[in-house]
Amino acid sequence: MSETASQAVPRIEAYYAPTSLEEAVEQIAAGDVAIVAGGTDLMVTANGALRRIKRGLMNIRHVPGLDGIAETGGRIRIGALATMTDILESDLLRAKAPILPATADRFASVQIRNAASVGGNIANASPAADMVIPLLCLDAEVELASWKDGAVSTRTLPITDYFTGPGKSKREAGELITAVEFDAQGAGGHAAFFKTGPRPALEIAIVSMGFMARIDGGTLSDIRIAFGAVAPTPIRAPETEKLLDGQTLDDDLIARALESADTEIKPIDDVRGTAWYRRRLARVYLEEELRNVLEG
Amino acid sequence: MSKVIEKDILVGTRVPKMDAPDKATGRTRYVNDMVLPRMLVAKILRTDRVHAKILRIDTSKARALPGVHAVITADDTPQFGIGVLKDNPPLKKDKVRCIRDEIAAVAAETEDICDEALALIEVEYEDLPPVFDCTEALAEGAPVIHEDRPDNIAMVNEFSSGDIARAEAESDHIVEGDYNVHYVTHCNMGVSCAVADVDYDGKVTLYSQTQYPFIMKMDIAPSLGVHPGDIRIIQPPVGGAFGSKLDVYPYEPICVFLAQKTRRPVKLIFSRSEEFIASPTRQPVEFKIRAGMKADGTLTFRDIDTLLNNGGYTSWGATTPYVTMRTCSSHYRVPDIKYRARAVYTNNPFAGSFRGYGNVQATWAIETHMDRMAEVAGLDPLEFRLKNANESGDVSPQGSKLNNIDLKGCLQIAADKSDFLKKWAEYKEGWNKPGRYKRGIGIAASLHNAGGAKIHKSDGCGTILKMDDYARVTVITGASDIGQGIDTVIAQLVAEELGIPVRDVTLVMNDSATGPWDVGVHASRTTYIAGNSAKRAALKAKEQILRGAAKQSNLTWEQLDLRGGHVVQADNGEAIIPLDRLLRQMHFAGQDAELVMVTDYYEPPSEPEDENHVGDMSAAYSHAAQVTEVTVDTFTGEVKIDQIWWVQDVGKVINLTTLEGQVEGGIAMGLGYGLSENLKIENGIVKNPFFRDYHVFTAPEMPPIDMTFIETLDEEGPAGAKGIAELPTIVPAPSIGNAVYNATGVRIYHPPLSPETVARALFDADAGKAMAAE
Numbered sequence A: 001m002s003e004t005a006s007q008a009v010p011r012i013e014a015y016y017a018p019t020s021l022e023e024a025v026e027q028i029a030a031g032d033v034a035i036v037a038g039g040t041d042l043m044v045t046a047n048g049a050l051r052r053i054k055r056g057l058m059n060i061r062h063v064p065g066l067d068g069i070a071e072t073g074g075r076i077r078i079g080a081l082a083t084m085t086d087i088l089e090s091d092l093l094r095a096k097a098p099i100l101p102a103t104a105d106r107f108a109s110v111q112i113r114n115a116a117s118v119g120g121n122i123a124n125a126s127p128a129a130d131m132v133i134p135l136l137c138l139d140a141e142v143e144l145a146s147w148k149d150g151a152v153s154t155r156t157l158p159i160t161d162y163f164t165g166p167g168k169s170k171r172e173a174g175e176l177i178t179a180v181e182f183d184a185q186g187a188g189g190h191a192a193f194f195k196t197g198p199r200p201a202l203e204i205a206i207v208s209m210g211f212m213a214r215i216d217g218g219t220l221s222d223i224r225i226a227f228g229a230v231a232p233t234p235i236r237a238p239e240t241e242k243l244l245d246g247q248t249l250d251d252d253l254i255a256r257a258l259e260s261a262d263t264e265i266k267p268i269d270d271v272r273g274t275a276w277y278r279r280r281l282a283r284v285y286l287e288e289e290l291r292n293v294l295e296g
Numbered sequence B: 001m002s003k004v005i006e007k008d009i010l011v012g013t014r015v016p017k018m019d020a021p022d023k024a025t026g027r028t029r030y031v032n033d034m035v036l037p038r039m040l041v042a043k044i045l046r047t048d049r050v051h052a053k054i055l056r057i058d059t060s061k062a063r064a065l066p067g068v069h070a071v072i073t074a075d076d077t078p079q080f081g082i083g084v085l086k087d088n089p090p091l092k093k094d095k096v097r098c099i100r101d102e103i104a105a106v107a108a109e110t111e112d113i114c115d116e117a118l119a120l121i122e123v124e125y126e127d128l129p130p131v132f133d134c135t136e137a138l139a140e141g142a143p144v145i146h147e148d149r150p151d152n153i154a155m156v157n158e159f160s161s162g163d164i165a166r167a168e169a170e171s172d173h174i175v176e177g178d179y180n181v182h183y184v185t186h187c188n189m190g191v192s193c194a195v196a197d198v199d200y201d202g203k204v205t206l207y208s209q210t211q212y213p214f215i216m217k218m219d220i221a222p223s224l225g226v227h228p229g230d231i232r233i234i235q236p237p238v239g240g241a242f243g244s245k246l247d248v249y250p251y252e253p254i255c256v257f258l259a260q261k262t263r264r265p266v267k268l269i270f271s272r273s274e275e276f277i278a279s280p281t282r283q284p285v286e287f288k289i290r291a292g293m294k295a296d297g298t299l300t301f302r303d304i305d306t307l308l309n310n311g312g313y314t315s316w317g318a319t320t321p322y323v324t325m326r327t328c329s330s331h332y333r334v335p336d337i338k339y340r341a342r343a344v345y346t347n348n349p350f351a352g353s354f355r356g357y358g359n360v361q362a363t364w365a366i367e368t369h370m371d372r373m374a375e376v377a378g379l380d381p382l383e384f385r386l387k388n389a390n391e392s393g394d395v396s397p398q399g400s401k402l403n404n405i406d407l408k409g410c411l412q413i414a415a416d417k418s419d420f421l422k423k424w425a426e427y428k429e430g431w432n433k434p435g436r437y438k439r440g441i442g443i444a445a446s447l448h449n450a451g452g453a454k455i456h457k458s459d460g461c462g463t464i465l466k467m468d469d470y471a472r473v474t475v476i477t478g479a480s481d482i483g484q485g486i487d488t489v490i491a492q493l494v495a496e497e498l499g500i501p502v503r504d505v506t507l508v509m510n511d512s513a514t515g516p517w518d519v520g521v522h523a524s525r526t527t528y529i530a531g532n533s534a535k536r537a538a539l540k541a542k543e544q545i546l547r548g549a550a551k552q553s554n555l556t557w558e559q560l561d562l563r564g565g566h567v568v569q570a571d572n573g574e575a576i577i578p579l580d581r582l583l584r585q586m587h588f589a590g591q592d593a594e595l596v597m598v599t600d601y602y603e604p605p606s607e608p609e610d611e612n613h614v615g616d617m618s619a620a621y622s623h624a625a626q627v628t629e630v631t632v633d634t635f636t637g638e639v640k641i642d643q644i645w646w647v648q649d650v651g652k653v654i655n656l657t658t659l660e661g662q663v664e665g666g667i668a669m670g671l672g673y674g675l676s677e678n679l680k681i682e683n684g685i686v687k688n689p690f691f692r693d694y695h696v697f698t699a700p701e702m703p704p705i706d707m708t709f710i711e712t713l714d715e716e717g718p719a720g721a722k723g724i725a726e727l728p729t730i731v732p733a734p735s736i737g738n739a740v741y742n743a744t745g746v747r748i749y750h751p752p753l754s755p756e757t758v759a760r761a762l763f764d765a766d767a768g769k770a771m772a773a774e
């Protein structure tokens, strides 16, 4: 029974800073590179020797077209390199998709927000990734680029179908996230974001929740509920959404919605909290939000 | 007529902290920043087992790696233990006992090469059955951690005074409780780091973050096989220590071994995760308390039994009962006392000393218990405490002479300023009312040594003071500065005596080769003891100067004074001669020449404890009280601190700015202890070795703190001052627990009051009530 007692971090041997999308995806296809955007996840895991980082490091911040937040043809597009600060300060998003700035406001600290990118938040595929929650509510699509047959090839995946497990997604090894997109229509209704933590900042969510709905004279429609950190991936709660759709809230409906959401989440115990506490928080947030809606 | 000069009073003013501009602007060079010519870097291979025999260590591949200069294991080094019981050899030979254990170390050209070399070392183990819990470790047939201690008991401390059986019989109420306090760690911003350099003659220079340079020479020498006299300790600025550097830990001898072996300077620096895993923790304790009182609430006895999870080795954690015991025996008037502490070896990480020492733990238990007793007695928490409070002149069962104290004042002022009684009664009414958010208010107090602690043969400190031809002063003190600001305090005390500006005083305080002996920075002692020594040295220099001046005057030296850079006539302040000119005249006086150059060694009038733990071990004692007002989110369990009222007997305020800094910093640590900090150790393994998952209190979370300082003017302390640095860490946690109780009616016995802990306790209490109602 012999083994090495330490898993040290291998040295980074090559550094790339591509200045075009072609160059970037071609290099990714050539293999063995770790993509770095803001580095706020990558450097933590690398320095903590939690994960082996690749021998090559590719900084994608010089690739044109990966940043920016803009609306074209009824679709809002957020570049993968857009930071949490960009989202927080975007007038377009404040006006048309306020759940995104509301989430950015609860994201880490100013310093981290200045560096952390939306692409990195998605790529990291943490069940607790905050920015994924509003994007789930918005039915966003993730745009992926790769190198195929000597050219850049792109495809999109609905974010609701993107994650497969903690740290895992349908993104393939050669793929770079270039942007997320969603319909501007419907993004502007009632919206709220909830997250645990007594701290004003710097808290990884024990539970997070996003809620969007259209409210017409007390009747709810177009409901979107998403939870973070209560399942192997960030999730929507479709059964609960259906239960509430077209209904008018009352105590009984709220109670049934809470029961329904409780069956849709699958939390576990970990170092940040027990499954019991996660269930409790999910219930507290949903109840608080539904009561807010009920009481106008 | 010459000019008249008023005396400049510096004590009590806000002199800015001398090191602050450099620290704030990034000029300070910490140990961690040091680079010496030809320096190598070093890293330690730690075990990934909690309890195992080491069967084989193969370093051949690591040694063969280009860029590696030395690879060492236990076979290459003296096997001499370090730590309080000398049970911890720097590199382990036969066996590992906890997750942090050092197996091998590498010195190489770069950190990357070190990492690669560590990965090439092969270690073969045979796992042994582990034990993590004190009670299990004490049971018959438990795994043995150290073969020479088959009962797994590292240390026992007992104290008893009076007759508990009689006191029990005479009590009208007896209240019992279990209080278990958790693991936390120091979280120094500057991670552990050492630089070692060995000269041609084998003499060792160690650049260290140590808090006790002089005794450290003695402690580290045997493990190095070097005479203590051949070791020089240099202390560059450190990024925090808080007690964590009061012992020798394996990384420092390892760094020296590598320097001895390679004949090059070697620097060893921890990663942040390593800092969480492999630096000492605060001592976790399981308290069992029985305490009695008369019907009117007068305390009769305390019977306290504690178990300390000692982990794999013995550092200062096992000795924290020395302080815990004082609080148990001497905080409030308790006639009959029984106390026992057993430190039990397990396969957990081990504890060291940490600001507040065993008193953070003791005060959580005692002040939570006091709140519960008040309720049984039918008294409010303030009245119950006042009724049992110590007063000046009391001598505690352990022999603490509580002179010039003001516990009652601390409690009363904190209560008055916060409108405690009114709010306490009002918030209690809210227990059965509906509502998600509940407010609460809680009070706690404690006692701590404030004039050093005589745990070594001397608790003294030396000073060398010299003046140059320009009336600039150099003070060479034995004291260590770990950021607390003793440089500023000494400069203030000396400048005031010598009538010169603070900026004309230079402190030299970081080298065991130049500095005179001192015990070290701990026990809230430095202002008191190093301050006294510096002040006494300044008075000696002043006398020498005034005698020099008197020679040229028709006045006696007693009729003269030093003010505003001049010798003046004491009664009317008339300037006689500029100080610098006088110093030059005294210096360049042919055969009569004299330099102003004095020494002082101050030994406080405290006494060591006898074999029964009785003795007046500190030259002064002081108290602090805290009232905390909170809002509890009863749904999520989040506790928000709305406001803190802090009252402390400080003897005398020497520098309000540095005092407030110590109080704020201490309270931040105390709040972390009470609310958010928790080093989670499961089966001997640290589960959250990152700031991401280990939550220190950060600046935006700090509540407003209303501070009041009581000046009791200690007879012995410098300018009347007492030591102040630990109480602010000691008192906060139980005041929060008591406030949460006042808000919700639910008592939490085991910190931290994390949101989940509070939510669970409230949920269980509701479930309990519902069951009782059925």
Ligand SMILES: Cc1cc2nc3c(=O)[nH]c(=O)nc-3n(C[C@H](O)[C@H](O)[C@H](O)COP(=O)(O)OP(=O)(O)OC[C@H]3O[C@@H](n4cnc5c(N)ncnc54)[C@H](O)[C@@H]3O)c2cc1C
Residues within 6 Å of the ligand: A034, A035, A036, A037, A038, A039, A040, A041, A042, A043, A044, A060, A080, A081, A106, A107, A108, A109, A112, A115, A116, A117, A118, A119, A120, A121, A122, A123, A124, A128, A129, A130, A131, A175, A176, A177, A178, A202, A203, A204, A205, B692
């Ligand atoms: C102190 C601190 C606080 C934090 N607080 C929060 C918080 O409140 N909420 C939260 O959700 N997260 C938080 N995080 C985590 C982190 O900041 C976010 O996940 C952030 O969005 C990551 O973005 P980044 O640009 O820094 O990613 P990086 O670290 O650069 O990359 C992360 C991962 O994604 C990959 N990657 C990056 N960009 C792309 C791309 N365009 N295409 C493909 N792969 C890519 C990288 O290779 C890497 O594996 C915190 C982190 C820290 C250190």
